[in-house]
Amino acid sequence: MSLPRDRDHDLVVDALDHAIELSARGLGRVSPNPAVGCVILDIEGHTVGEGWHQRPGGPHAEVAAIADAAERVFAPDEAPEGFLGGCTAVVTLEPCPHTGRTGPCTEALLEAGVSRVVYALEDPLHGGGADVLRHYGVEVHGPGSALVPDAQARAATLVLEPWSTAQRTGRPHVTWKFAATLDGRSAAADGSSRWITGEQARADVHRLRDEADAVLIGAGTQRADDPQLTVRPAPPDGRQPLRVVLDPRGTTAADSRILDDAAPTLVLGVTDLHEVLAILYERDVRSVLLEGGPRLAGSFFAAGLVDRVVAYLAPALLGAGAAALADAGVSTLAGAHRLEPVEVTTLGADLRLIARPVRRTEP
16 A cells, blocks of 8 residues: 555655765765765655665665665575565665676666665766666656655755766865854964864864865965864774875975874875866865865965865954965956855854855856
8 A cells, every 4th residue: 555645755755864864974985986875665664774885896875775674674695586676765866777896776776676766866977777777667756856855956966066076077076164253364463263163163174074085285284283184083983084285395394293193194296286186086086175274275266176165154353364265366356256155054153154156157
């Protein structure tokens, strides 16, 4: 007996919300692959399996969810073919039909007998999975359908944005993070900058580091602050992002904290930012958190290499001191780097703004 349409819709959307949460667990851990989550519902809308892509070369989210469903009922490797007949797989990204380091997710879903697949975003790299599933009689609902509301599609897009940007541009996705007072100062006139924002905002920065493949600063920030650039407290799996220092003059001291054994470090004597990102891309880095000073941030903006801004704004005024952003290649108001807000929220007393640069188009 099928569920009422409204009840079915709500259960699928709830499952999609959970799949998005699961997918985010893969951020910083699955590159060069996308971070994907999957939830499997039985005919009554109960969750019978869930999973996410955890590491390159490991099971994709759909395969992990199928395995989870099998382990809940059967002994290892004893689940019969088609045991998920009548079930719905809710996935954040269109199931892949290709064979890479693992087999096609479409084949796994078909062998398990899944009757319906709902996915939030189409795969720009290995599309066609939805058509394969439909060909074999699976009911498929993708973006734009009633089972994939716009809010969920946007949330899934945010998780997959670093990967999809890298696929489109051939370079890592770059997030510029900064903290400033309401008048745009990142430090006071005497140079002091700790702490502009409160504990909640600083904890959120560690979340950003945990989700990034690499954290990048310039030699100036390294010399001035001697940052460690690790995730604190360390995540349960112990994983830390690659620490990258742009140091063309070789001024990074041997006893710098960034050279300790707490995380991997790459010191680059390269000045061309496109070359820097190309080097990181070749190392399977797909997301970079830019934590450098105002000059480096300005250079990234001037080169058109910033994809997302996360600003932590403290309810304080200084009136003097270092600006959060230096020369960014702008000489007139018309040439300003405009941002499209994605999310505005409060973290304790501070404000967090997440925004995307509006790409300029030639007239």
